Amino acid sequence: MLLDCAVIGGGPAGLNAALVLGRSRRKTVLFDDNKPRNAVTQESHGFITRDGIDPQEFKRIGQEELSKYPDVSIERQRVQRITKVDGQFSVEAEGGEVFQAKKVILATGFKEALPDIPRVHEFYGKSLFGCPFCDGWELKDRPLAIIAEDQKAVHMAKLVSNWSEGLIIFTNGHQVISSAEKALLASKGIVVNEKKITSLIGKEGQLEKIQLEDQTEVLRKGGFVASEWKQAATFEYDLGYQLNEQGGIETDRMQRTKTPGVFACGDTRISGASQLIMAASEGSMAAIAVNAELVEEKFSEKPGQQNKKG
Numbered sequence: 001m002l003l004d005c006a007v008i009g010g011g012p013a014g015l016n017a018a019l020v021l022g023r024s025r026r027k028t029v030l031f032d033d034n035k036p037r038n039a040v041t042q043e044s045h046g047f048i049t050r051d052g053i054d055p056q057e058f059k060r061i062g063q064e065e066l067s068k069y070p071d072v073s074i075e076r077q078r079v080q081r082i083t084k085v086d087g088q089f090s091v092e093a094e095g096g097e098v099f100q101a102k103k104v105i106l107a108t109g110f111k112e113a114l115p116d117i118p119r120v121h122e123f124y125g126k127s128l129f130g131c132p133f134c135d136g137w138e139l140k141d142r143p144l145a146i147i148a149e150d151q152k153a154v155h156m157a158k159l160v161s162n163w164s165e166g167l168i169i170f171t172n173g174h175q176v177i178s179s180a181e182k183a184l185l186a187s188k189g190i191v192v193n194e195k196k197i198t199s200l201i202g203k204e205g206q207l208e209k210i211q212l213e214d215q216t217e218v219l220r221k222g223g224f225v226a227s228e229w230k231q232a233a234t235f236e237y238d239l240g241y242q243l244n245e246q247g248g249i250e251t252d253r254m255q256r257t258k259t260p261g262v263f264a265c266g267d268t269r270i271s272g273a274s275q276l277i278m279a280a281s282e283g284s285m286a287a288i289a290v291n292a293e294l295v296e297e298k299f300s301e302k303p304g305q306q307n308k309k310g
Contacts, residue, residue, distance in 0.1 A: 002100050003027045006081050006091045007289050009107035009232070011175070011253075012276045013266025013283035015062035017105050020287035027292065029099055030066070033078035035232075041125050045134050045153030047277040058276070075099075089261065102261065102297075103290045104302060106235065106249060107283060109267040112227040115149055115172055119200045120225065126205030127222040131274055132156070135206070135224075136163040144166075145210055145223030147197070148163050150175045153225040154181050157190050160224055165189055168218065170210060172197045229270050246270045253288035 005021055006013045010032025021028040025144040043052045050058060066072050081092040083102060091099040112130065114120050120128070128147070129135040141164035146157045153169050154177060156219050161167060169185070172188065177185075193212070201217065209217040216270035229247065236243060241257035241264070244252045248270025255263045265286040266279035 001306060004090070004101065004294060005103040005105060005287075006079075006082075006089065006099055006101040007105045007107060008082070008091070009109060009266070009268070010059070010063075011107060011109055011266060011279060012062070013109075013279040013286075014105070014107035016280040017107060017265060017287040017290075018066055018072050018283075019062070020070075020284050021290065022072035024287070025037075025071055025160060025293045026122050028293060029091075030072065030074045030081050032074060032076055033091065033094075035078075042290070044276050045137070046275050047280070050276070057083065064225065069136070072184070073193060079233070081238060082128070083238055084120070084261070086107070087261070102294065103284075104239075105255075105286050105290065106232070106233075106262065106264040106268055107266045107279075108233040109130075109279075109285075110229045110248075110270055111232050112229060114225060114227050115147060117147070117197050117200065118171060120147075123200055123207050124225065125204060127202065127207040128200075129223075129305075130225060130227055130265070132160050132163065133275060136160065137170035139222045140164060141166075142221040143219060145170055145218075145220040145225060146174065146226075148158055148176075148226035150176050150226065153177060153192075154185070156224055156226055156274050157185060161188060161190065167191070168193055170195075170197060181206055189281065215285070220297065221282045231268065231270075236264060244270070253283055253285075254289040262295075 004026035005028045007017050007030045018028055019029040031061050045051050073148040078094045080094050083090045089101045089104050102252045144164045144171045147216050149172050157169050168191045171194045195212040198213055199211040207222050210220055211217050233260045239259050239262050241259045244250045249264035249268050251257050251264050257264055265282035267274050
């Protein structure tokens with residue numbers, strides 16, 4: 001059976017895209033290998049009516065809502081390859097089954113590469129986080145660490161200062177902040193420490209101290225880490241879409257890529273902020289754009305052409 005759309009990725013962007021497509025009576029398959037970037041996250045914030053929800057509960061509710069729409073099916077497996085032939089897409093799943101679709105929405109998200117610091121993974125998602133808008137409120141008024149090895153350190157410190165005035169930037173041995181920037185930060189009470197971090201200290205994921213190469217220990221009660229973002233799945237060589245300077249999939253405002261029939265939404269675009277509500281809204285926009293194209297294609301067909309395709 002020729003599907004209207006294959007949605008690759010079962011996070012908030014993919015779920016919302018599938019929801020809008022299902023409500024539009026579009027035959028849709030949603031692929032979800034259940035390996036989300038935020039697997040360590042205990043609560044998700046900033047989504048009205050869902051503030052503080054467990055990400056897995058969010059997904060469960062989303063999939064339950066999709067079950068009401070008979071034109072939407074969920075494949076709990078990873079997509080291995082996508083090819084385009086004669087204007088249609090062949091989507092090959094890891095189990096070997098191949099699905100044919102008129103359109104493809106990529107909502108695969110990205111992966112985070114944390115700095116190479118001992119024990120950082122023990123604290124990430126519990127007292128160290130990546131997004132101030134997602135977790136700044138929970139860390140408000142604490143003495144916090146900003147751990148960043150590049151220029152993101154300055155921007156993140158400025159942002160986090162809205163939640164806490166007790167900030168120290170740790171560049172982990174990297175000299176990436178200019179003298180002028182240091183002076184500006186110091187004028188706002190923000191300290192820059194360029195010594196290498198030898199260990200993070202704490203219990204049950206709660207940061208207590210940061211140990212430096214000279215054996216000094218700095219008391220901290222949480223903070224934020226600047227990580228490197230990479231595509232969770234890459235299909236650009238097969239599909240020919242373009243990436244932006246940050247490594248995200250380039251789209252127009254309707255989530256269309258440069259490759260006809262291919263759309264991208266959510267974190268896979270690596271456009272800056274990463275929040276559930278923003279990803280979900282982009283998923284909705286991508287589905288609306290897919291539906292619009294399908295409608296136009298239907299009405300551009302010559303009489304009898306649709307029956308010949310069937």
